[in-house]
Amino acid sequence: MDKTLVWHQLKEAMEALLRRHQQANRQASAGATDEQSRAETKWDTSGLEASYLARGHARQFTALALQLDELRAMEPRSFKGQPIGIGALVTLELEGQTEYYFLLRQGGGMDVEVSLGRVTVVTPQSPLGESMYGLSAGESLTLPNGEQASVIAVD
Numbered sequence: 001m002d003k004t005l006v007w008h009q010l011k012e013a014m015e016a017l018l019r020r021h022q023q024a025n026r027q028a029s030a031g032a033t034d035e036q037s038r039a040e041t042k043w044d045t046s047g048l049e050a051s052y053l054a055r056g057h058a059r060q061f062t063a064l065a066l067q068l069d070e071l072r073a074m075e076p077r078s079f080k081g082q083p084i085g086i087g088a089l090v091t092l093e094l095e096g097q098t099e100y101y102f103l104l105r106q107g108g109g110m111d112v113e114v115s116l117g118r119v120t121v122v123t124p125q126s127p128l129g130e131s132m133y134g135l136s137a138g139e140s141l142t143l144p145n146g147e148q149a150s151v152i153a154v155d
Contacts, residue, residue: 003089003155006102006119007076009112014068017110021064025057067106074104079154083134086124090132091153094143098152103129 031050079088090101100119102112108123122129127144135141137154 002114003076003078006089006100006112006114007071007074009114010102010107010110010119010121011068011071013110013112014064014071014107018061018064018068021057021061025054025061028054028057063106067104070106071104081136082154083136084132084151084154085134089119089155090151091155092132092149093152094147094149101128101132103133 028050031054074087077087079085082088084090084103086103086105088103090103092099092101098117100114100117101122102119103124104121105123107121108126108129110121112119112121122132124130124133131141131143132151135151135154137151139151141149141151143149
């Protein structure tokens with residue numbers, strides 16, 4: 001699997017998600033300040049709800065922008081023959097299935113589809129990321145649910 005390709009596709013997916021969050025934030029902000037959102041009675045909370053929604057989108061946008069900045073600043077390097085660390089692309093065998101993970105500081109849970117399959121971003125704070133951190137190809141790990149997995153490759 002081409003790690004640089006995965007890295008580029010991950011950046012593109014984050015950029016697209018960032019654009020969607022930005023658009024959602026604009027729409028929610030517009031809804032919160034729209035004349036029709038003005039409360040007509042003391043029980044009318046539509047404007048308040050729209051402002052909460054806009055604030056939530058703004059927070060998600062900020063967090064995603066930081067994740068994207070970190071990813072852009074990262075230079076993909078090879079981890080072949082080295083223990084798994086931040087920036088490693090890890091191939092695991094789990095119950096006869098091959099799964100791919102990209103270990104990053106931010107963005108856990110994000111998936112990218114590549115030619116060989118799906119690559120999932122995990123962080124060292126996640127149970128899976130914590131379990132695999134520091135392992136090398138050929139080693140085994142026990143997942144938080146008790147299942148056994150093997151590290152097939154580290155790049």
